[in-house]
Every structure is written in C-alpha cells, then in structure tokens.
Amino acid sequence: MKIAVDAMGGDYAPTAIIEGVIAAIPDLEADAVVVLIGDEQVVRPMLEKYPVPEGRVEIVHAPEVIEMGEHPTKALTQKPASSISIGFKLLKEGAVNIFCSAGNTGAMTVGALFSIKAIEGLLRPAIAGIVPQIDGSQSIMLDIGANADCKPETLAQFGEIGSIYYKYTFNVEKPRVALMNIGEEDQKGSLVAQAAHVLLRDNKKINFIGNIEGKDFFTNKADVIVTDGFTGNIMYKLGESLYPISKIRGFKDQFIDQTNYEAIGGSPVLGVNGNVMIAHGVSSPLAIRNMLGLAYRQVKADAYRHIVKALS
Amino acid sequence: MKIAVDAMGGDYAPTAIIEGVIAAIPDLEADAVVVLIGDEQVVRPMLEKYPVPEGRVEIVHAPEVIEMGEHPTKALTQKPASSISIGFKLLKEGAVNIFCSAGNTGAMTVGALFSIKAIEGLLRPAIAGIVPQIDGSQSIMLDIGANADCKPETLAQFGEIGSIYYKYTFNVEKPRVALMNIGEEDQKGSLVAQAAHVLLRDNKKINFIGNIEGKDFFTNKADVIVTDGFTGNIMYKLGESLYPISKIRGFKDQFIDQTNYEAIGGSPVLGVNGNVMIAHGVSSPLAIRNMLGLAYRQVKADAYRHIVKALS
Numbered sequence: 001m002k003i004a005v006d007a008m009g010g011d012y013a014p015t016a017i018i019e020g021v022i023a024a025i026p027d028l029e030a031d032a033v034v035v036l037i038g039d040e041q042v043v044r045p046m047l048e049k050y051p052v053p054e055g056r057v058e059i060v061h062a063p064e065v066i067e068m069g070e071h072p073t074k075a076l077t078q079k080p081a082s083s084i085s086i087g088f089k090l091l092k093e094g095a096v097n098i099f100c101s102a103g104n105t106g107a108m109t110v111g112a113l114f115s116i117k118a119i120e121g122l123l124r125p126a127i128a129g130i131v132p133q134i135d136g137s138q139s140i141m142l143d144i145g146a147n148a149d150c151k152p153e154t155l156a157q158f159g160e161i162g163s164i165y166y167k168y169t170f171n172v173e174k175p176r177v178a179l180m181n182i183g184e185e186d187q188k189g190s191l192v193a194q195a196a197h198v199l200l201r202d203n204k205k206i207n208f209i210g211n212i213e214g215k216d217f218f219t220n221k222a223d224v225i226v227t228d229g230f231t232g233n234i235m236y237k238l239g240e241s242l243y244p245i246s247k248i249r250g251f252k253d254q255f256i257d258q259t260n261y262e263a264i265g266g267s268p269v270l271g272v273n274g275n276v277m278i279a280h281g282v283s284s285p286l287a288i289r290n291m292l293g294l295a296y297r298q299v300k301a302d303a304y305r306h307i308v309k310a311l312s
Numbered sequence: 313m314k315i316a317v318d319a320m321g322g323d324y325a326p327t328a329i330i331e332g333v334i335a336a337i338p339d340l341e342a343d344a345v346v347v348l349i350g351d352e353q354v355v356r357p358m359l360e361k362y363p364v365p366e367g368r369v370e371i372v373h374a375p376e377v378i379e380m381g382e383h384p385t386k387a388l389t390q391k392p393a394s395s396i397s398i399g400f401k402l403l404k405e406g407a408v409n410i411f412c413s414a415g416n417t418g419a420m421t422v423g424a425l426f427s428i429k430a431i432e433g434l435l436r437p438a439i440a441g442i443v444p445q446i447d448g449s450q451s452i453m454l455d456i457g458a459n460a461d462c463k464p465e466t467l468a469q470f471g472e473i474g475s476i477y478y479k480y481t482f483n484v485e486k487p488r489v490a491l492m493n494i495g496e497e498d499q500k501g502s503l504v505a506q507a508a509h510v511l512l513r514d515n516k517k518i519n520f521i522g523n524i525e526g527k528d529f530f531t532n533k534a535d536v537i538v539t540d541g542f543t544g545n546i547m548y549k550l551g552e553s554l555y556p557i558s559k560i561r562g563f564k565d566q567f568i569d570q571t572n573y574e575a576i577g578g579s580p581v582l583g584v585n586g587n588v589m590i591a592h593g594v595s596s597p598l599a600i601r602n603m604l605g606l607a608y609r610q611v612k613a614d615a616y617r618h619i620v621k622a623l624s
Contacts, residue, residue: 134557145494148502182457182545190460190542214549218557230502231543233494237526238550245446245530245567253563 001031002058003295004096007038008065008083009103010283014038014046017102020288021057022050027289032296035096037062037083062086068281072106076114084108088115091274097299098275100266100291102283108276109146109269116274119304121311123154125271126229127278128162129236130294132258133220140166141180142270143229144236150228152192155179156199161270161307162224163206168301170223174207178222180231181211192228200226205310218255265290268298273308275299313343314370315607316408319350320377320395321415322595326350326358329414332600333369334362339601344608347408349374349395374398380593384418388426396420400427403586409611410587412578412603414595420588421458421581428586431616433623435466437583438541439590440474441548442606444570445532452478453492454582455541456548462540464507467491468515473582473619474536475518480613482535486519490534492543493523504540512538517622530567577602580610585620587611 005021007014021034028034033056036043040061047057064082066075076085084107087099092115101108109125118125126143133139142158143150150158159177166175179197181189186197188211200208212221217235227235243260246252257263261280265287269276275298279291317333319326333346340346345368348355352373359369376394378387388397396419399411404427413420421437430437438455445451454474459466471489478487491509493501498509500523512520524533529547539547555572558564569575573592577599581588587610591603 134560148494148500148505180546182460182542188460190540193460193542214546214551215553215556217550218553228502230494230505231546234492234526234543234547235550238529238547239526241527241530242554244527246565249446249565249567251563251565251568253558253561255557255561256563 001296001299002033002035002096003292003299004035004037004087004090004099005292006083006087006101006103007036007043008062009101010279011068011281012284013102014043016283016285017288018043018046019285020283021292022052023285023289024292025053025056027293028296033058034292035060035090037087039063060086060090066104066107068104070104070107072104072110075104075107076111084111088112091276092116098277098295100277100279100295102279102281102288105278108278112269112272112276116272119271119273119308119311122271123157124150125269126158126161128165128268128270129232130264130267131217131225131239132255132263134218134255135220137220138170139220139223139225141225141227141232141236143227143232144267145229145233147229149230150192152195152199155192155196155226155228156203159200159206159208159224159226160203160310162226164306164310165268165270165303166224168303168306169298172223175223176209177206177224177226178209178212180225180227181213184211184213186210196226262287263290264294266294271307272304274304275302313608313611314345314347314408315604315611316347316349316399316402316411317604318395318399318413318415319348319355320374321413322591323380323593324596325414326355328595328597329600330355330358331597333604334364335597335601336604337365337368339605340608345370346604347372347402349399351375372398372402378416378419380416382416382419384416384422387416387419388423396423400424403588404428410589410607412589412591412607414591414593414600417457417590420590424581424584424588428584431583431585431620431623434583435469436462437581438470438473440477440580440582441544442576442579443529443537443551444567444575446530446567447532449532450482451532451535451537453537453539453544453548455539455544456579457541457545459541461542462504464504464511467504467508467538467540468511471512471518471520471536471538472515472622474538476618476622477580477582477615478535480615480618481610484535487535488521489518489536489538490521490524492537492539493525496523496525498522508538574599575602576606578606583619584616586616587614
C-alpha cells in the first residue's frame, strides 16, 4: 500500500510532516510505504537525518508549492509541478492508494474534483470529521466545511455516503445515522433540516435514527452525524477547542484529550473516486503520525468503491 | 421591583419553582418581590411550608396550565387563565417588571409578541443565551433558538440589539460584536453569513470585530456572538453538555461548572417591549434561583427601553 503525503503542505512543513512520517513508520503495517511528495532537494536531506527502514519511505519530486492563501483553481492550473497537483496525478494513475495533505484545503478538494473526480451521481463532496465520544468510540460528522450552504438532497446524500464510509472503515454493520437539529421531534429545525429529515427517513438504505441535538454530539447517540458545512465546521472547531481549554484551565481527562486535533490527525474527503485525506494547517508531527494511521485504515476499507456502487 | 415567575412552567413545576424562589429570596435585593403565578390552591400550601419573609412573595391565581407539548398560539387563545397568559397580562399592564418561565418556550415567545409586542422596527425577536468564558467573564449569543432560519438583515439587527442588551446589563461601554462563522476572513461562510458580515461591518452603531470561529466560543473573543437560531441552538446545547460530561467522566473545573445550565438559569427574549426570560424545561431549584438573580439585573438595566430608542 502506498500512502502519499504532501511534504510541503501545512504551516510547519516540511519539518513537521517528515517528523510525523518517521514517527508513524513503526506503527504502520509492514505493507505500508509512505510516498513523500515535495522538493527533493529539501526533503531528502531532512529525511536522511533519520534511520528510515529500507523501502518504507519514497520521495517524489515536486518543485512547486501551493501556499495556504492561494486561490485553489488558479493555483492548481498555474502550478502543475506543485506537491498537491502531483499527489493527485499519482492518485489518479493508481500509483498511490491515498493522498494526504495538511496544505491548502480548497486546493485539496478542488484538486480531487479535477483529477479523480466526483463519484457519478454525487451531488457534493463532503469533508468528514471524526468526533471522539465520551465512551471511547468515534463517530463521524459530515460535512465539516466543504459546503457552507447545503440543499436537503445534499444532506440526505451525506447520510448515505457517510453511512457507507463508517460501515467499511469502522466495521459497523448498520451505522446509526442522525441529523443534527434543534429538537428531537421530526418537524423541528430550519426549512432545509426539515426537508432533509424527510429524505433521510425515507431512505431505506440507511439506518436513520432521527434528529439529535447539540447535547448529543459527544454522547454516542449516532455513528454518522449529518449536517451542513456551516454548522458542522463551527461544531467541529468548538469540539477541538476543548483540549486547548483543558490545558489553559488545568484539568485532565482522557475524553478531552481525544478532542485534540492531533489525536485524530486527518479528515477524509468523501464522494470522490479515491482516498483523499486532509489535515489541519497547523498539523504537528503527532497529528501527521495519527493521520497516517487513519489513512492506512481508510485504504484497507476502500469505502469509496462501495459509495461508487451505491450511487450508480 | 416585581419579578413574576410562572409557578406552573417546567418539568418539575411547581415544586422546583417554589423551592428556587425560596432559595433566591435571601440573595435578592430588598426591593425585589417575587410574584408567583399559578394555581393558588396548589401554590399556597407549598409556599406555606417555608418561612417566607414578609412581603417578599406574592401569589397571583392562574387556574390553567399550558403544557410543554401544546401548540403555542392555540394554547394561548384557549387558555386565557393559564399562568403564561396571566403573566403576560400583568407584564403588559406594568403590574410586574419582568416575566420568567421554565414552561413552553413557544408559548413564551408567542405570548410576548401577542401581549407586549415586538419593538417597532424589529425584524425578529431573539433568545439570547449567556455563554460562560474561560476567563470567568460572560458573553451572550443570539439567537439560540427562536428563529431557525434568519435573513442577513435579521442577523445584523441581532448584533445591534445584542450590543445594547450587553452594554446595559453587563456594563460594558462598547461590547465587541462578532459573527459566528467558518473562517475569520470577511468573505467566508454561507451566503447568509457573508451578507450579514457586510451589514454588521457597515453598522456604525456597534463595535463589530468581524468573524469568529467555533474555537473562539469560550475564549472571550467577543461579548456578543451573532448567529442564526439553528447554529446558535446547536452550539448552546453542545456547550451545556460539557457539565454533565464532566460529571460522567469525573473531571472538575470551575469553567466547566459554569457551562451547567443551572449556573445561568435563564435566557432573555430580546426585541420585545418588556423584560421576558425563559428557562430550561428541566429547571431545578438552583436554576430558578439563578434565573431570578439574572432577572433582577435585567430589570435594573431595562435594556429594552434603549433598544426601543435605537430602533425608532
């Protein structure tokens, strides 16, 4: 299995990326090879400082970098030799099994749509966030930021693709799918949420358990939490703020530790013809290490192939 | 000052309400008189179990009750002798200075619009939630549930009325008003949030500091957080879930304790011609006691009079 990582993406790249990869290698199964994509003149000397086991890390040269602030479409067009452009080229060719980056999120989602493309029948791709639960389990929420405005049909489809992703990646036969809303009753919520509720309820392919509320976010009420990318992004970042708050306030708890973005490391982009994972711009080596673990699991599950089947 | 309390509103009424009132009396200033509205035959015997200081609690008889599940408009029309209907009658007549209830939230907001009415020039009333901050201060967020769908103009006005409420109730000359969004940059967010940002920025009557994100919810970035009632309700309930989570998980922190809904007790309804406060249906005696403290403060500030002036 080849896990491609953007060596140049993220606020602390390439140092944090390379350190994260080095830290991940001992944990990853023996069949996992990490492909670092970036400026070889920068990456190779850094990598050579570490005792990397034979054949576990490869470098693919990419002389250009798409910066965090750049316009995604423009940058991808103007920089074909950027690490993001080359990562997607390799993914499309099947030379790697997944492409991960802590770089420009917009360039990552647009890049996926340009290269491996959206799955036929998909309305909108989504970014799924992994949400730690107080009982130690993990749920996913989608969308956490790719689509600030969502139609009811889009939300309903998030329920379906999220359910498939969760089923194969987390090995749960019938994931509980819920709609994030402002009340448990069916008719509650915004006009979009009300309409999405009906569509989710009528979809016999998923195990829709109804609406959940903000208070249910961490209490393992659902495996797959459906919401628009506006609400989802705000909730997700609120959740991630709990770990730094615990550090400032000086309290400690294992669940709160799991809200640390570093403990999760990455978020899959769902709805595209391949495995794509994005990470926080601020990603530390620990975050990169954990992202690679999740990436391995995602490739093993290859849930996107099941999404292709379901939508065809 | 007369603080009217719905003795029949809430899951544990009238017991929890009466116990909360009894607990509040020693803390309230000497000029505060609590007016309990409810079935006198039920309320008086319960009240007489306690040594209530002379002249601090009055009872106004209201033989009917609007139940939690009832349709607000229908219930208010069909039950003119309900505690909520009578509470608003007294408020409209000026016989009381504020009306508080842990009962049917819909009946409370509709009741306010029917009786004391929306302030002239108001687009939509809002429920403001008090949000504890990690430094011990308090911010407010509006709307937390009265309006699941909001137009940009409505959000912009929330910024204005929230700023006035905060200024007079929390004694801050120029409250920092922020828009809850998915990025700090001006052009980020849903179409509604983008348009609201421009309106808020152009409003010279408020101290608009721009967008904030989910991670800024508890970190005292803003005094007044503007959002729609869908996102606001979900965030607020997520915040309130932290205290019960700390109990389940067994960690303790003073800030987390403040996320307990009982520590706040009530949420003002803003944009109507008078002081109205609602509380959780599950309100305990402690929640009722703290709501009364907040109610006293709200009457002293009488921010609604300043909102009337600002919108005229």
